[in-house]
Amino acid sequence: MSRAPRVYLETLGCDKNLVDSQAALGLLRRQGFEAVQTPSDAQLIVLNTCGFLEAARRESMERIEELAETKGDATFVVMGCFIQGGTHPVQRLVPGVDHVLGVGQYETLASLLDPSAEAPPLGDPDEAVYSGYAVRTLDDTPSHVAHVKIAEGCSQTCSFCKIPILRGRQRSRPIASIVDEARRLSERGVRELILIAQNTSAYGIDLGGDSRLGALCRALAELDGIEWIRVLYAYPSMFSDRLMDEVYGVDKVVSYLDIPIQHASPRVLEAMGRPYDTDALRRRIERLRTVRPDIMLRSTVLVGFPQEEEEDLEILLDFLAEVRFDHLGSFVYSREEQTAAHAWGDPVDQAEKEDRQARVEDLQWDIALERKASLLGRTMDIVIDEVFDDPEEAELDSLPLERGDDPRSGWTGKPVAFGRSEGFSLEIDGGIWVEGEGLAPGDSARVTPVACGAYDLWAVPAAQSKGMK
Numbered sequence: 531m532s533r534a535p536r537v538y539l540e541t542l543g544c545d546k547n548l549v550d551s552q553a554a555l556g557l558l559r560r561q562g563f564e565a566v567q568t569p570s571d572a573q574l575i576v577l578n579t580c581g582f583l584e585a586a587r588r589e590s591m592e593r594i595e596e597l598a599e600t601k602g603d604a605t606f607v608v609m610g611c612f613i614q615g616g617t618h619p620v621q622r623l624v625p626g627v628d629h630v631l632g633v634g635q636y637e638t639l640a641s642l643l644d645p646s647a648e649a650p651p652l653g654d655p656d657e658a659v660y661s662g663y664a665v666r667t668l669d670d671t672p673s674h675v676a677h678v679k680i681a682e683g684c685s686q687t688c689s690f691c692k693i694p695i696l697r698g699r700q701r702s703r704p705i706a707s708i709v710d711e712a713r714r715l716s717e718r719g720v721r722e723l724i725l726i727a728q729n730t731s732a733y734g735i736d737l738g739g740d741s742r743l744g745a746l747c748r749a750l751a752e753l754d755g756i757e758w759i760r761v762l763y764a765y766p767s768m769f770s771d772r773l774m775d776e777v778y779g780v781d782k783v784v785s786y787l788d789i790p791i792q793h794a795s796p797r798v799l800e801a802m803g804r805p806y807d808t809d810a811l812r813r814r815i816e817r818l819r820t821v822r823p824d825i826m827l828r829s830t831v832l833v834g835f836p837q838e839e840e841e842d843l844e845i846l847l848d849f850l851a852e853v854r855f856d857h858l859g860s861f862v863y864s865r866e867e868q869t870a871a872h873a874w875g876d877p878v879d880q881a882e883k884e885d886r887q888a889r890v891e892d893l894q895w896d897i898a899l900e901r902k903a904s905l906l907g908r909t910m911d912i913v914i915d916e917v918f919d920d921p922e923e924a925e926l927d928s929l930p931l932e933r934g935d936d937p938r939s940g941w942t943g944k945p946v947a948f949g950r951s952e953g954f955s956l957e958i959d960g961g962i963w964v965e966g967e968g969l970a971p972g973d974s975a976r977v978t979p980v981a982c983g984a985y986d987l988w989a990v991p992a993a994q995s996k997g998m999k
């Protein structure tokens with residue numbers, strides 16, 4: 531009996547890429563492929579790349595070279611953002627690369643190994659880009675949670691950003707298509723949906739009319755089995771009062787929002803091509819905290835932009851100190867070809883950029899610690915993502931990574947499980963370590979945090995859990 535063709539698929543970059551990889555692998559499995567964990571076992575090696583920033587492109591190129599060198603007789607395919615619609619000369623630069631595929635072209639993967647392979651049924655041609663989503667794998671994430679891509683591309687024109695060039699203008703998925711995927715996911719045990727797009731606030735605008743994010747959340751909340759709906763990547767100025775009321779009017783939408791502000795200085799925001807100022811941001815965040823008083827907010831900022839002077843950085847730092855995000859990511863500016871900001875050069879040197887980033891991170895460390903400390907003693911429901919059989923391993927993982935006293939000093943138990951409350955998203959934020967036996971991934975638990983660091987909480991079991999919602 532001949533063995534099934536074997537595929538090794540590796541993903542670099544963001545959660546949007548991860549979802550594409552899960553869809554690609556789902557299609558390949560349906561076409562008879564067996565997924566393997568090491569490239570040397572595979573006949574088809576696929577690398578789904580990232581091309582967002584210079585550092586990501588460097589990482590992509592290094593991994594392409596490594597895999598090309600060691601691929602042996604396998605067919606090696608590079609796909610994703612690095613390839614820029616299939617036009618990148620990587621095949622010329624790295625002879626071991628057999629094929630390149632742009633974003634969303636993964637349905638042809640099987641035929642690259644075997645030209646006689648039948649293409650899978652794609653259904654509605656408009657849906658071809660989402661053809662693998664119905665059969666996607668849930669590898670690489672806990673089985674009770676799934677990212678769901680609600681749109682592809684971006685129609686904003688942020689001057690620093692290459693995404694619209696790499697992924698095109700926004701194309702929203704019809705609500706029916708997303709609900710269909712979510713129903714299939716819930717039937718497989720998924721209880722938390724994480725809605726992603728480059729700009730979730732703008733979901734549906736390209737289909738005509740206003741944002742349909744609220745309508746989408748209402749439709750998803752109808753599904754049995756789905757307990758948490760989480761929204762990432764909300765563009766601040768487009769997350770209007772109406773949208774807030776609609777989205778948070780849905781009980782299953784968790785008290786959490788990822789709202790990347792990028793900056794707070796009006797001058798820098800204008801140069802970035804982001805149409806809001808400090809006051810507009812302040813009002814937006816105040817209103818979010820009025821609509822959902824227990825909301826936990828995540829944001830992202832970018833420092834070292836060409837127009838950013840010391841006074842702009844101070845405006846940003848003052849704003850961060852004022853609004854006190856629960857979670858914050860920071861990036862340093864990377865000058866990208868084909869973007870509008872490219873014309874302004876890169877006047878802030880790397881050391882200065884990193885110094886500015888360190889000032890943001892120092893401030894945020896104290897804010898995050900204070901925000902997490904405010905949760906101590908407050909009973910909360912969490913979902914368990916991971917269970918450690920070896921408490922020593924868990925204990926090692928849960929050690930505070932940077933400065934500060936060991937936050938577990940007031941706690942005597944050994945952590946054996948790691949989970950999240952509504953206020954923590956998968957992987958990008960911290961989470962909650964729990965002591966206690968008998969927990970499994972996907973379980974709900976009611977816990978009381980007794981210690982914290984800037985990212986994680988340490989908790990003890992409380993009374994019986996009521997479940998996720």
Ligand code: SF4
Nearest residue numbers: 684686688691693728
């Ligand atoms: S909204 Fe986000 S993805 Fe779109 S152009 Fe701006 S930074 Fe890029």
